[in-house]
Amino acid sequence: MSVKNLKRKPGRTIALVLLTAFLALAVFGGSVVVLSLRNGLQSLEARLGADIILVPSEAQSKVSFQNMFLQGTTGAFYMDASVTEKALEVPGVEKAAPQVFLASLKADCCSIKIQVIGIDPEKDFTVQPWIARSLTGELGDLEVAVGCKVEADIGEIIRIYEQRCKVIARLEPTGTGLDTAVYCNMDTMNKLLAAAEAKGISHKITSDDDSVVSAVYIKVKDGYDIDTVNTALTGKLRKVTAVRTRSMITGVSDSLAGVSRTVTTMIVVIWVLAFIILLLSYVMIIRERSREFAVLRVLGASRKMLGRMALLESAACGLMGGILGVIVAAVGVFAFASLIESSLGLPYLMPVFSTVLLLAIGTILLSIAVSAAASALSAWRLSRVNPGTALREGN
Amino acid sequence: MILKADNISKTFFRNTGSANYFYAVSSMSLEVPSGSVTVLTGRSGSGKTTLLNMLAGILEPTKGKVLLDDTDLYSLKDDELSRFRNKRIGVVPQGRSAVDTLTVMENILLPAKLYEKTAPAEEARQRMDDFEIDHLADAMPRELSGGELRRMAIIRALVQNPDVLFADEPTGDLDDENTEKVLSALSSFAHDQKKAVFIVTHENDALKYADRIFRMEKGQIDLQENQSGESV
Amino acid sequence: MKKQMIPGCVMLVLALVISIGSLTFLSPCIHEDGSVGACWWAGRALLGLGCLLGVLALLTLVSGRARFGTYLSSIAVCILGILTPGTLISMCRMSSMHCRAVMQPAMIILFSVSALAAVIGVLLSGKGKA
Numbered sequence: 001m002s003v004k005n006l007k008r009k010p011g012r013t014i015a016l017v018l019l020t021a022f023l024a025l026a027v028f029g030g031s032v033v034v035l036s037l038r039n040g041l042q043s044l045e046a047r048l049g050a051d052i053i054l055v056p057s058e059a060q061s062k063v064s065f066q067n068m069f070l071q072g073t074t075g076a077f078y079m080d081a082s083v084t085e086k087a088l089e090v091p092g093v094e095k096a097a098p099q100v101f102l103a104s105l106k107a108d109c110c111s112i113k114i115q116v117i118g119i120d121p122e123k124d125f126t127v128q129p130w131i132a133r134s135l136t137g138e139l140g141d142l143e144v145a146v147g148c149k150v151e152a153d154i155g156e157i158i159r160i161y162e163q164r165c166k167v168i169a170r171l172e173p174t175g176t177g178l179d180t181a182v183y184c185n186m187d188t189m190n191k192l193l194a195a196a197e198a199k200g201i202s203h204k205i206t207s208d209d210d211s212v213v214s215a216v217y218i219k220v221k222d223g224y225d226i227d228t229v230n231t232a233l234t235g236k237l238r239k240v241t242a243v244r245t246r247s248m249i250t251g252v253s254d255s256l257a258g259v260s261r262t263v264t265t266m267i268v269v270i271w272v273l274a275f276i277i278l279l280l281s282y283v284m285i286i287r288e289r290s291r292e293f294a295v296l297r298v299l300g301a302s303r304k305m306l307g308r309m310a311l312l313e314s315a316a317c318g319l320m321g322g323i324l325g326v327i328v329a330a331v332g333v334f335a336f337a338s339l340i341e342s343s344l345g346l347p348y349l350m351p352v353f354s355t356v357l358l359l360a361i362g363t364i365l366l367s368i369a370v371s372a373a374a375s376a377l378s379a380w381r382l383s384r385v386n387p388g389t390a391l392r393e394g395n
Numbered sequence: 396m397i398l399k400a401d402n403i404s405k406t407f408f409r410n411t412g413s414a415n416y417f418y419a420v421s422s423m424s425l426e427v428p429s430g431s432v433t434v435l436t437g438r439s440g441s442g443k444t445t446l447l448n449m450l451a452g453i454l455e456p457t458k459g460k461v462l463l464d465d466t467d468l469y470s471l472k473d474d475e476l477s478r479f480r481n482k483r484i485g486v487v488p489q490g491r492s493a494v495d496t497l498t499v500m501e502n503i504l505l506p507a508k509l510y511e512k513t514a515p516a517e518e519a520r521q522r523m524d525d526f527e528i529d530h531l532a533d534a535m536p537r538e539l540s541g542g543e544l545r546r547m548a549i550i551r552a553l554v555q556n557p558d559v560l561f562a563d564e565p566t567g568d569l570d571d572e573n574t575e576k577v578l579s580a581l582s583s584f585a586h587d588q589k590k591a592v593f594i595v596t597h598e599n600d601a602l603k604y605a606d607r608i609f610r611m612e613k614g615q616i617d618l619q620e621n622q623s624g625e626s627v
Numbered sequence: 628m629k630k631q632m633i634p635g636c637v638m639l640v641l642a643l644v645i646s647i648g649s650l651t652f653l654s655p656c657i658h659e660d661g662s663v664g665a666c667w668w669a670g671r672a673l674l675g676l677g678c679l680l681g682v683l684a685l686l687t688l689v690s691g692r693a694r695f696g697t698y699l700s701s702i703a704v705c706i707l708g709i710l711t712p713g714t715l716i717s718m719c720r721m722s723s724m725h726c727r728a729v730m731q732p733a734m735i736i737l738f739s740v741s742a743l744a745a746v747i748g749v750l751l752s753g754k755g756k757a
Contacts, residue, residue: 008496008535114721149722180721295492298453299506299551300481302474335732338723387453387488 005313012285013317019278020321020367021328026270028363029329032356033340034260040175040347041249041256044069047174048245049126050097050217051226054083054233057241059214066248069177074103074115081211083237084123090232092224097123098213100189102196104160104182114150115181116160118189126217131183135169139185145169147179149338158182161195175341175349218242255346271370278374282314286378294387303383310379311372318371322364330360396464398427398450398559398591403459405445419445421614422458427559429591432582434601437611443595444489444563446611450593451561452480463559481509485557487548487565493536499523499547500532506555515554522550526576541568549577553584559591560584566600578604631694634748635687638701641741642684645677645708645734653733655726656719666726669716673734676708680741687748698748705745708738 006013048069059077067073078100087096100118119127121138131145139145144165146152152167159165165184173179184192193212220229226244233242293306333340334350341348351359404422419442427433427450437443448454450461452468461468463483471479485506493502503523504514523529526546531539539547545568552560562581566574582604585592594601602608609616645653655670657663683701687694712718712731719726 004501005496151718151720151722151727180723291491292494292496295488295494296505296509297477298451298486298488298492299509299555300477300484301509302477304474305477305509331736335736336728338728342723342728387448 003316005309006316016278016281016314016317016371017321017324019274019281020318020371021325022321023271023274023370024322024325024363024367025329026267026274026325027366028326028360029333030263030267031359031363032329032333032351034263035351035355035359036175036337036340036348037256037259037344037346039349039351041253043174043349044176044252044347045249047126047130047176047178048249049129049219050245051220052218052230052233053243053245054087054216054218054237054240055079055214055243057239059241066251067177068101068115069248073177074113076101076103077214078212079214079240081213083213083240084216086237087216087218087233090229090236092221092229092232093218094221095123095125095217095219097125097217099124099127099215099217100186100193100212101214102189102192105199105201114160115177116144116189116192117181117183118186118192119183120186124217125219127178127183130174130178131169131171134171139168139183139188141185142166142188142191143168143184144188145171145183147171147181147183148173149179150182161192161199163192163195173349175347252346259344259346275370275374278371279377282375282378286381289382290385293382293385297385297387306385307379307383310375310382314371314375314379315368318368319364321371322367325367326360326363330356396429396558396589396591398593399462400425400450401460401462403446403449403456403461405442405449405454406457418442418614420449420456423616424459425609425616427591427593429558430585430589431606432585432592432594432604433607433609434605435593435595435609435611436597436599436602439597441611442614443597443611447486447561447563447593447595451484451486451559452476453486478510481506481555483558485552485555485560487545487552487560487562489563489567491536491541491544492548493539493544495536498533498535499528499539502536502547503551503554506551515556519550519554522553525580526550526573542570542573545569546573546577549580553580557590559593561593561595563595564597565594566596566598574600631748631752632688634698634744634751635684635694637744638684638741638748639681639688641737641744642677642681645737645741646674646681648733648737649674649677649730653730655730656724664719664726665716666712666718666724666730669712669718669726670730672711672716673708673730676704676711676738680704680708687752695749695752698745698752701745702742702749705738705742709735709742 056077056079059075068075081098084096084098087093098120102116102118104114104116117127119131119139121128131139135145142163142165144158144167146158146167146169148171152158152170154167154170156167157164158167160182165182165188171179171183218229218233220226226246230242230244234240293310296306337348337350350356400423402422402424403420404418405420407417407419423446435443435446445454449456452461455469460470463479466479468476468479493499494505497505500516500519500523501508503519504516507514520529520532523532526549528539528543528546528550531543531547536544536547545565549562549565552562560581565577565581569577578601581592581594584590585606594605648654649670655663655666657667680701683697683704687697687701690697707715712726712734718724718731722728
């Protein structure tokens, strides 16, 4: 009976379904975006496992170091390799891991520039654990691991400054700029630097010194105040800026809070509006359907049966709307994930499948509940319809 | 089997006028016995439909009781009363009474389907054939004329096979030939199957089938006529 | 308007979006120095497929006799459209590039919806003949 009612009043059903679909779309899409941002922030925190990062003073202004992390813009800046050793001499410094950056020429392998990051597997404590999850063994000579956003298959050879590098691992997504980079060990990096030099791209600080680093990741010993160590490092090392990772993360989490506030407000506004529209439509339906319900009463349907029928119909509308909304939102959010990410400019990491599934089910249940709640008043009124008077009014 | 109304009255509230309520039906008693056709006539607005609704268990009287055999209709809970009405009281309401989302056949079998899985489809086909709407079984109500809808509602009540059948202006939209058919079907339902039939009408066609005639005016039963030769 | 023509209208609108989109907001990547990659050729192919789909959609609206077959061939065109970006013609290496972030998913969705419309068209126009 309910099914027939829905099927044979397609206009009414479609309108109600679309309305709930819109609700579900807003909730599901919005929550996936917010969750992805949260995930991205967590992932950023994990990958920035260092307390302090030392970069050349020029890096702060020249190529925003932060952008490299958040959006994967390419950048290269160098300082003397001795910074690592000197940093370790500062009291309170537990670990110091150097990294060397190099931006590929786009003509080489890809249609765009790619950030190449050289790490020292012996000393590294930030990127290495992440690489280890996708790669057993170590990065060998002219072997690279690629971030998930670099389209290259394992075993494929990519050319960087005419050097043929073999891809031996694809890394898990982090939602940060690290996903667009290519990783290699220091030996490979030195070869690449030399090749770049041959192409006229110089990394040298002084004409005689070949050994350079781009950033040094510092882990502070337990019990030492990070700020004190920071000041000590800045004092000791010239032309080097010490960046506290906390300040980067705080910056990101501030913008994240802003975005999620906006999204949440939007969801709430959409819900309030759509709920009011739903409520009004159901109230309007009371007039339209009071005659139908009066006939059913006359034929011996009890109030309970009628109330149940009205609620069942609206719940069915909610179910269909919820599913439709979730599907549309899922297609949009997942297909255009990179677009959303680049337009937000924040770390963005999709939640795992089970979370998404849970979210989808939750959204659908919520749509059913809201649809039923919006129709509750009308269901009650319709079930109390006075058959005698309602049938008369129709004449 | 007998349906009794014991001193029932119904008042409605009005917003205009000096008195803020009026009697649609003032205190009256009457009996509708099985095996007979009872006709209630009167001008429109005289309270006929209100009385029918109260007798049929659809409209609770302000005062008084309605008894079907020993059951006081309005002492039942809604669930019980609904089920009771579904089994024992059939109503052909005034005007259009089709459920628009169901086909004609589904409409006719609707009372049975409310509480049971099986429905007397064979009987429904037979009745539709008698009333010449058998070709409309799968049509939707909006495709039907007023007269066809009327016949559908009557078939629905007959197929329901109740002990008491109420019909409010059953011949309203019908031509002469169909009026005769409907009235004789209602009459044979009363006499052959020993059921009570109660017809409300302002037309005179029904009178010749009536065993008992009530005339209603201003909420009162004004006159009672017994047709000669028929037992009450 | 006949029921069987509705999918054709939907297809026509989508074909317009595909064709115009491939030249504007759904365009492939063009680098700062004006050079182009493989994705640019994918964009050209998509423009052609979009136009072809548009012509087929018009045909379903104009010719009642050829409708069934036209819808059927539209499905094939849509499948080609779905496969073109990424599968048949490669995109840029980086998934944050415009061709991978916007053009590819949008085109796949547009062609998928068109394919769905064409399937509905086949079902609707096939029914009358059976």
